[in-house]
Amino acid sequence: MATTTVVLATAFPVVGRLPTVRSDSAALPPGNGSIPQYKGQPISRRREVLGSLRAGVAVDKIVAVPSRTGEGKLGAWTSIRQERWEGELEVEGEIPLWLRGTYLRNGPGLWHIDDYEFRHLFDGYATVARLSFDEGRLVFGHRQVESEAYKAALSSRRLCYREFSEAPKPASFLAYVGELASLLSGASLTDNANTGVVRLGDGRVVCLTETTKGSIEIDPETLETVGRFEYSDSLGGLIHSAHPIVTETEMVTLLPDLVRAGYTVVRMEAGTNERRVVGRVECRGGPAPGWVHSFAVTEHYVVVPEMSLRYCAQNLLRAEPTPLYKFESRPESGSYVHVMCKASGNVVASVEVPNFVTFHFINAYEETDKEGRITAVIADCCEHNGDTTILDKLRLDNLRTSTDQDVLPDARVGRFRIPLDGSPKGELGAALDPNEHGKGMDMCSINPAYLGKKYRYAYACGAERPCNFPNTLTKLDLVEKKAKNWYHEGAVPSEPFFVARPGATEEDDGVVISMISEKNGEGYALLLDGSSFEEIARAKFPYGLPYGLHGAWVPKKL
Numbered sequence: 296m297a298t299t300t301v302v303l304a305t306a307f308p309v310v311g312r313l314p315t316v317r318s319d320s321a322a323l324p325p326g327n328g329s330i331p332q333y334k335g336q337p338i339s340r341r342r343e344v345l346g347s348l349r350a351g352v353a354v355d356k357i358v359a360v361p362s363r364t365g366e367g368k369l370g371a372w373t374s375i376r377q378e379r380w381e382g383e384l385e386v387e388g389e390i391p392l393w394l395r396g397t398y399l400r401n402g403p404g405l406w407h408i409d410d411y412e413f414r415h416l417f418d419g420y421a422t423v424a425r426l427s428f429d430e431g432r433l434v435f436g437h438r439q440v441e442s443e444a445y446k447a448a449l450s451s452r453r454l455c456y457r458e459f460s461e462a463p464k465p466a467s468f469l470a471y472v473g474e475l476a477s478l479l480s481g482a483s484l485t486d487n488a489n490t491g492v493v494r495l496g497d498g499r500v501v502c503l504t505e506t507t508k509g510s511i512e513i514d515p516e517t518l519e520t521v522g523r524f525e526y527s528d529s530l531g532g533l534i535h536s537a538h539p540i541v542t543e544t545e546m547v548t549l550l551p552d553l554v555r556a557g558y559t560v561v562r563m564e565a566g567t568n569e570r571r572v573v574g575r576v577e578c579r580g581g582p583a584p585g586w587v588h589s590f591a592v593t594e595h596y597v598v599v600p601e602m603s604l605r606y607c608a609q610n611l612l613r614a615e616p617t618p619l620y621k622f623e624s625r626p627e628s629g630s631y632v633h634v635m636c637k638a639s640g641n642v643v644a645s646v647e648v649p650n651f652v653t654f655h656f657i658n659a660y661e662e663t664d665k666e667g668r669i670t671a672v673i674a675d676c677c678e679h680n681g682d683t684t685i686l687d688k689l690r691l692d693n694l695r696t697s698t699d700q701d702v703l704p705d706a707r708v709g710r711f712r713i714p715l716d717g718s719p720k721g722e723l724g725a726a727l728d729p730n731e732h733g734k735g736m737d738m739c740s741i742n743p744a745y746l747g748k749k750y751r752y753a754y755a756c757g758a759e760r761p762c763n764f765p766n767t768l769t770k771l772d773l774v775e776k777k778a779k780n781w782y783h784e785g786a787v788p789s790e791p792f793f794v795a796r797p798g799a800t801e802e803d804d805g806v807v808i809s810m811i812s813e814k815n816g817e818g819y820a821l822l823l824d825g826s827s828f829e830e831i832a833r834a835k836f837p838y839g840l841p842y843g844l845h846g847a848w849v850p851k852k853l
């Protein structure tokens with residue numbers, strides 16, 4: 296079998312081999328097929344290797360690689376297994392000399408086990424990419440996160456744990472009863488830490504997902520899996536928000552309580568593994584808590600969203616995915632936002648708000664009157680106009696096949712105003728005209744120095760239509776209510792990540808990093824100037840990377 300070797304002119308050694316590639320995703324037909332059988336039964340969902348990759352690709356051997364001429368296509372949605380790749384990239388343009396440190400990006404990049412294809416973007420096994428910047432040079436690394444779920448799939452060649460939409464199918468009723476027990480104990484839940492990555496105040500780097508056990512420490516330099524991040528407290532809780540708020544001193548997160556619908560707000564001091572309870576929010580709607588992927592904080596408060604898209608016990612138990620996966624839409628139960636005082640743990644406001652759907656909060660801050668009294672909390676999020684269909688639009692067959700159709704549902708910067716005067720209702724509107732960003736809106740970042748404070752700029756992915764996925768990088772000016780957009784035909788950019796210039800006094804003084812998957816199957820790291828939003832540098836990857844979700848910045852130790 297022919298393979299292509301990528302040779303890079305580099306002062307750094309290139310470590311590792313090119314990835315194992317499953318298929319040319321762009322050419323994959325839609326369709327579901329059946330779930331693999333549990334406990335050694337045959338895997339029944341099979342597909343041919345399609346497109347321009349060489350036939351006979353096997354998962355466990357490096358037998359096919361993309362060529363640099365584009366004959367091996369690696370779109371954003373191509374499943375890739377990469378045990379380790381590391382090497383210096385050639386840079387076009389200029390990387391600012393002050394940019395010293397490592398950008399890490401995590402995401403689900405391996406969407407198959409042998410011939411069995413995962414269905415949903417969120418199912419794939421975690422894949423971390425790194426860009427290390429120093430003295431204007433750039434080193435790239437790429438590696439799988441070695442979760443138990445990933446290792447078990449690799450060795451037994453089948454799905455072994457419950458992923459976001461996939462679950463091993465019990466072979467018999469008895470096995471089903473066993474499954475129920477292991478779901479309740481958490482034993483069957485995945486630890487596939489594929490959503491994001493955070494650098495704790497003490498320097499440890501942890502990959503995360505929504506299951507608590509899916510907290511996995513990695514080495515930011517080698518990307519090696521260090522081991523499971525164990526919480527030393529006895530708070531338990533099988534799930535948590537995938538997006539804790541992390542500062543130099545602490546990490547704050549939410550633990551949804553599926554039994555007594557509510558959320559526990561917890562804080563973990565840097566340097567410890569012990570979460571302590573800040574307070575508890577009782578849900579106002581029922582019967583289960585609303586799904587919480589992320590939340591927001593201000594200087595004094597934690598903003599706890601309660602969406603009417605709620606966790607659903609029946610759907611949690613199902614092996615086959617439903618259109619809303621583990622959730623159900625209950626608009627009649629109402630939507631709420633709760634505000635908890637960080638110092639006392641008291642809930643100081645709990646308001647009903649219009650129906651909303653969000654994955655990602657952008658930021659929040661306190662509104663004050665002329666006397667400096669706090670009158671309200673303002674919280675911004677990437678809001679999908681209350682429409683839950685975005686969740687199903689992130690199915691891989693949709694992402695792979697409807698690239699030229701305008702099927703991305705509209706979204707906006709949803710701005711909540713939560714009064715602190717005891718009023719029963721909060722407001723929700725668009726922070727700027729959604730046409731400014733093509734009515735696509737997700738995957739946001741801000742200057743971290745403005746966390747919880749009044750802020751002006753956010754960076755996110757917007758849309759240039761027609762599209763089936765956010766395909767622009769957009770800089771949002773929330774004061775002027777304008778957006779500047781970066782777009783390249785056919786490209787899929789990942790979350791724009793803002794890194795401030797040390798010593799900067801302007802909010803947008805810094806760079807924005809994104810990884811781009813190109814239409815021709817290649818890809819590159821892109822650096823935009825935070826202020827002008829113009830390109831300042833790019834560096835081509837040795838092969839196109841699968842799409843990734845969220846990132847973190849690890850400053851170079853000086």
Ligand SMILES: CC(=O)/C=C/C=C(C)/C=C/C1=C(C)CCCC1(C)C
Pocket residue numbers: 403416417418457458459484485489490504505506534537611621
């Ligand atoms: C990748 C991403 O953004 C979200 C991943 C979410 C996951 C893996 C959720 C998993 C879950 C289960 C396996 C069962 C319990 C519910 C839930 C937390 C949704």
Ligand SMILES: CC(/C=C/C=O)=C\C=C\C=O
Pocket residue numbers: 490654685706735736737738764765844
């Ligand atoms: C990629 C995404 C939504 C895109 C919609 O426009 C959501 C990702 C969620 C998990 O991190």
Ligand SMILES: [Fe+2]
Pocket residue numbers: 490491537538588654655844845
């Ligand atoms: Fe997320």
